[in-house]
Amino acid sequence: MGPLPRTLxxxxxxxxxxxxxxxxVLCRYQNIWNINLRLQPSLIAGIMKDSGSLSAMRFLxxxxxxxxEMLEKVSRELWMRIWSRDEDISEPQSIxxxxxxAGMSAEQARGLLEKISTPTVKNKLKETTEAACKYGAFGLPVTVAHMDGQTHMLFGSDRMELLAYxxxxxxxxxxxPAVNARL
Incomplete structure (x- = not known):
């Protein structure tokens, strides 16, 4: 049995x-590195003060x-829409x-979309964004590793070698290779 999972x-x-x-990258490595990956949708506007993804981030x-259990797939699909297919992610129908x-039923999705303006969702997004700021975030992405009683914050998508180390x-x-074999 390997080491206990570390939380990222x-x-x-x-x-x-x-x-x-x-x-x-982190989704691909979570089982290889035995990490507990916690996805934290955050509002980059709360960090950089200017963004058009409020509805999408509230939805996430x-x-x-x-x-x-649907967060990984829905997040990926929103990225595919905006960055791969140049499609909208701000309008309700786009979301x-x-x-x-991503595999969510229309009923589930509509129910969640109706909740994006509720205090519960607004406060949770604000709370998550503030947590990133408390770790020292000045942009996104931010990866926070919790291990051996210590917290390590890494900014950017080009820090994976440092994270592995x-x-x-x-x-x-x-x-x-384990992921490449499945592709």
């Missing part, structure tokens, strides 16, 4: 293509609160389309 938090906004890079916050494509793991590139 990834603070991200789908408006950030660099967040997407970190997201994909609602997903995280009620259907966390519903992304959620459906910190974890005592081997960096095998953005698509490790």
């Amino acid at each position: 938090e990834l603070f991200y906004d789908v408006l950030s293509p660099y967040s997407w890079l970190s997201f994909e 916050t609602a997903v995280n609160l009620e259907h966390p 519903l389309t992304a959620a459906k494509k 910190l974890l005592g793991e081997k960096w095998m590139g953005p698509v490790p």
Whole structure:
């Protein structure tokens, strides 16, 4: 039996293509490195004061609160819409389309979309964004490693080699062989 999983938090906004890079790499490595990856949708506007992804990030916050098992897929689909297909992610219908494509039922997605303006969702997104700021975030993505009673904050998507070193793991590139075999 290997070491107990270490916890990594990834603070991200789908408006950030660099967040997407970190997201994909950490999702690929979570089992290889035996890490407990906690996805933390955050509002880059709360850090940089200017963004157009408020609805999308509130939607992801609602997903995280009620259907966390769908968070990875819905986040990925929103990134695909905005950065791969140059499609909108701010309009309600765009968000519903992304959620459906990610495998969420139309009923689930509509229910979550109705909750994006609730105090619960607004406060959770604000709380998560403030947590990133408390760790020292000045942009996104931010990865926070919790291990051996210490907290380590890394900014950017180009810090994976440093993260591997910190974890005592081997960096095998953005698509490790175990994942590459499945592709």
